[in-house]
Amino acid sequence: MSYIADLFIDGEWRSGGAGDRFDVIDPSDETVIARFAAATSDDCTAAVDAAANAQESWAATAPRERSELLRSAYEVLTAEVEDFAEIIVRENGKSWSDAIGEANYAKEFFRWFAEEAVRIPGDYRLSPAGDKRIVVDRQPIGVSLLITPWNFPAAMATRKIGPALAAGCTTILKPARETPLTAAYMVEVLRRVGVPNGVVNLVTPVPTGPLVAEMINRPEVRKLSFTGSTEVGRDLLHACADSVVSASMELGGNAPVVVLPGADMDVAIEGTMVAKMRNGGAACTAANRIYVHRSRHDEFVERMTAALAALSVGPGLDRSRQIGALVSIAERDKVAALVDGAVADGATLVHGGKSSEQGAFYDATLLTDVRHGSRINATEIFGPVVAVVSYDDVDEAVRMANDTIYGLMAYVFGEEHEAMAVARRLEAGMVAVNRGVVSDPAAPFGGVKQSGLGREGASDGILEFLEEKYIALNA
Incomplete structure (x- = not known):
């Protein structure tokens, strides 16, 4: 099987600006199965710019249209589920039963959030004083940086991409360097079904920490969704504080x-x-x-x-x-x-x-x-x-x-x-x-104490990518 091993920015697959690459290794035999493009600061900037430029038009896209794109991606992943699982096995090492289980679980998030995209709730009521109508709208939070771990390279990505796209947010996906091929395959599926340019971007920054911090500090980035260790989560929360970026965290467990x-x-x-x-x-x-x-x-x-x-x-x-x-x-x-x-x-x-x-x-x-x-x-x-x-x-x-x-x-x-x-x-x-x-x-996934902030999945998952806007009208 041949693998996509490039960055995806503004609807195009491209090698990193510096031309550097890193090895993706099959842990079962320690062979190199691909050399993935390393993203530079300029590449990360380009990805944020692409997402920012696409945000207004994507947010204005009809919920049904967003829903049908996610449903189409689900159907492609269903048809190609064994190819999907093989990529997971090769770069992650897990057993076939675990990989096929993850592939089937991962694609369900696209189906679930295809359904949630058309059911975003709001509110309309008379104030207790009777002087105004209270209208509560929910709008996309904006450009979202999605950071995923190596242990579930497919499910952790779809659990974030699905609700972000359903809510009307554009995204930058940063997968773990151990398992970028699964992420690239899923992004290619989204490209194939017609997700517009700039809505989904993929970067693998090297060095990781400083370049992720650069992206978080860009004013266009309004959301961070991270799955990984509590130690890294603490560092990312510090980075989010400077720009008051909304953060969802699914962290370590015990x-x-x-x-x-x-x-x-x-x-x-x-x-x-x-x-x-x-x-x-x-x-x-x-x-x-x-x-x-x-x-x-x-x-x-x-x-x-x-x-x-x-x-x-x-x-x-x-x-x-x-x-x-x-x-x-x-x-x-x-x-x-x-x-x-x-x-x-x-x-x-x-x-x-x-x-x-x-x-x-x-x-x-x-x-x-x-x-x-x-x-x-x-x-x-x-x-x-x-x-x-x-x-x-x-x-x-x-x-x-x-x-x-921990409390996951x-x-x-x-x-x-x-x-x-x-x-x-x-x-x-x-x-x-x-x-x-x-x-x-369909269930809310998340922890208490230092195991995280917020919930993924269920109806809660899409709310992480939406902000409430209160509009007051004369009664």
Whole structure:
């Protein structure tokens, strides 16, 4: 398969102004699969200018027209879903099942926001004093900078592009340098279905931080939507402060799983496996800290060991594999260091714990006797590692689950009434009860505490790209 590896600015594919390129690597075998154009300051300026020049006309486009363009993009991605998934596998490394799952999930955001584009709400009412009519309109916020991570290169992009375009905003997409090919493919699909020049732009700035800050500080840019680490999110919020740029942030997570004494162990094992091993553990929603009641601990560990042993690790294009490569050798080594550190800290390695000799592969791994508050317990692992902490009292489990700066996702397994009571006590923007996945384009996605600001998906997602305007009329 040949890949688009250029910038997209004002409706044209172009190489970077300096002619520099960076390698895009297949992490399963460490081969270079493309050399992507590096964007300069001038390229980033051109992308902002293109988006700014297109903003007025795009905002004036009828909602139905915007809707039908998004629907057309959804239909193309549906027809080409296997090609879509193959690009994800090649540059990200994930298993085929995870890649095809992401491709199908990603395209749903175009369908969902195609429907939301024609349902933007407003308000009209008489004031309590009776002296005026209160009209509340919602208008596009304007040029939007969209920054996406490497772990879900398709879904994180469509979850931002979809509502931005539906709302009438023009965009500049900045994908992760590890996974720009997926972004380029999606932008090409939008070009093919007829999205006007300047409405969608793609840049990969080098060096990243300073050039992103330059774009944020341009007065034309009125919105930043970022998915990534909390550390980078803090820096971007500082940059947004200077120009009072509206910021939506989907940041890091450290999701707890609480297995209650009354849990159905079949459900708990199946749900934890999905929550932990989806995307090889490289998800902000991934189960990271597994708190199991002491009365169920040994059964949980025995059954989890068997479930992990049944997983096959290998290249994602081999569709028989359940776990693919991590995104890079550096990422693999980071996960290995966390496991080694946990063992040195007193944890017991029950299963796995090995890196591959070639490629960025790491075995599905199970640790017990993990200490609450230890490094692996407090760090977003982003790998296929199950780290189990036992507890004696439900109040203790809730306290440990909430003992973190993060609050994106949590999981509870138990008898439904008790599980719901625990779910209400957990400090997280999303809680799954007796299931391992919550993501849905129709549901609001986002966290509390230092896991983010705002919500993506659902009807909330489009509101992030709209501003309210109050117009007063004489009664």
